[in-house]
Amino acid sequence: MKAKIKKSALAALIICTTIMLAACGGNKGNNDNKADSSPSPSAAQGTEETKQHDPVEIRVGVPEWPGEAENVDAVVKAFKEKYPYVTVNVEKMVGDPHAKVLAQSAANELPDVFWLPDTSVREFQDLGILAPLDDAIAANGIDTGDVYSSMLGLGQVDGKTYMVPRDYAHVVTLVNTSLLKEAGLSMPSNDWDWNTFMDYAQKLTKKDASGNTIQWAVNSNIHWWAVWTPFALGRGGKLIDEANHKLTVASDPLVGQGLKDLWDLSKNGYALDPNGQYPEDMFMAGKVAFYFAVKAVASQVNDVAKAKGFEWDVLPFPKLPSVHAVGGGTSGYSVSATTKHKEEAGAFVSMFLTAEGQKAFNSAGNAVPVLKSMVNDDTWRNSPVEGKNVEAYTIAPEADILPILSSKLPVSLINESNTGYEEAMNKYLLNKLPLEKALQEWEDRINKAWK
Structure with missing residues (x-):
């Protein structure tokens, strides 16, 4: 130092x-x-x-x-x-x-x-x-x-x-249980997985006659490393080859498959569009069923739910297909x-x-x-209100991951890599580039500078 x-x-x-x-x-x-x-x-x-x-x-x-x-x-x-x-x-x-x-x-x-x-x-x-x-x-x-x-x-x-x-503060899924009840769906169990999540997503998403989404399954928090990094690993992919100083987001096709799971939620209308313009926070407005967030948000959700008239609860982050990874x-x-x-x-x-x-x-x-x-101390378990599935906040700490890129890349390349992720995501979502080429651009911009 x-x-x-x-x-x-x-x-x-x-x-x-x-x-x-x-x-x-x-x-x-x-x-x-x-x-x-x-x-x-x-x-x-x-x-x-x-x-x-x-x-x-x-x-x-x-x-x-x-x-x-x-x-x-x-x-x-x-x-x-x-x-x-x-x-x-x-x-x-x-x-x-x-x-x-x-x-x-x-x-x-x-x-x-x-x-x-x-x-x-x-x-x-x-x-x-x-x-x-x-x-x-x-x-x-x-x-x-x-x-x-x-x-x-x-x-x-x-x-x-x-x-x-x-x-x-590891990532959990805040749930608008009123929307689940309207769709005839029960609260999933704490061991729910990606298949269950997608089944619910399809049933909870509503579109108008023009095909525009008017009720979303999830606010995926798509920009946050604590969400997208688990997805990048979720199909078994590796983000970097640390020994050879290489970013491998394109070289390892499993990374692309995992990110596609996340990005397609927005592309197919199940998740909020990161480029969309919304009049307010749509989960707080009662128009989104799931929200990838942390406990600190629960107090605000509880207050808004009372005012808006919907019920809420919490679930763990869903288990992804190949690797159980949870950000925070x-x-x-x-x-x-x-x-x-x-x-x-x-x-x-x-x-x-x-x-x-x-x-x-x-x-x-x-x-x-x-x-x-x-973990069982009442100073936090009964806040902001009793009766919630608070076990979700502490389940599976062994699945927690660190921010791989910002902890392994040179400090000088961290912001560049964050920009690379954003550009790759947007080019894919806006159909400017196919997935593989968008990821290749991100990989190339880092590997040219990582010595």
Whole structure:
């Protein structure tokens, strides 16, 4: 890892960076929340070792969208029980968090700890922004065997941890059960497969007299790696030949067969058209039966379903024909490579891998705990409403996969590969190129540059 960051390179990155995350809104008013620095009675009676520490103050940067600062404040309170000598100042990162970290790093103003999505870990590690966390995790007695390995892996580069995941979010299928009932269909079982999915898709899709779809089987989330990568593997294909530095999306015909399964959902009208114009989110409007998403969306779905008058539930991601692969994503907290308080900052992020920290952070119930030992904990299972098929959120963690291309390709080629996927998909869907030629273009653009 680079020990120092070249400010000129960072400045160029800031100019060229496209927004990778859309802020979900923010709270008005003061952007800084200073946590109570006075220890609780139980914390004040800490060990002699704790009492010998000089006071320390750390900054924690969080996204500005609603709820995040409040959830982190709950973690701060749990942290203070163990570290009463540490004052934690929670700061909202106004605007795009990705660009904010780059700007603060270039100005040498990074918080000691800051929020990070899994999609930024490799880039920021490559720039030397992130401190490795494995020593801190070990020093704080964390049992990493209790952490879902896929989520831990999303925060790692070359086997070293640079981001601690805050939740477990593998892809599930949100279901409009009212549409199933209207079609005379029962809720599929948790072991449903691709054949069952397609049977339901055909029965749930409705078209008008002109052949235009007016009710869709699925919002496939076709742009998201956590959906398309499992499909690329689903027929037994291999995306890359790592030893020879080759992308194999065209060379391995099984990759094309798997992607065709996904892309044909849109081409044949079963799934929303990624190039279509819709007046609103059609799943939220009650016009789509299935939606590939994560638990964080369930609270919004529950609220909208009440307002729109439809029922909903959740299923696992369907088992694909040859390989059971499930994508996912997470975000979490990292430590700045330039922090002067590595011990305390490392201890703070480690709190997210403890039962106390998880219960505190998940007090709102919008996430699945990242600890396997909390699979049956009521703090999340009954949220946003009781009676749902919550087992779907944690079924088959052994099928979880990592983002193969963004974890194996050179950092400089990740965005190029993402563009290659989008162009191949669109050229196929718009009948500009047959599947094989569209995939060949994607493969060629990467292999010419991958040395």
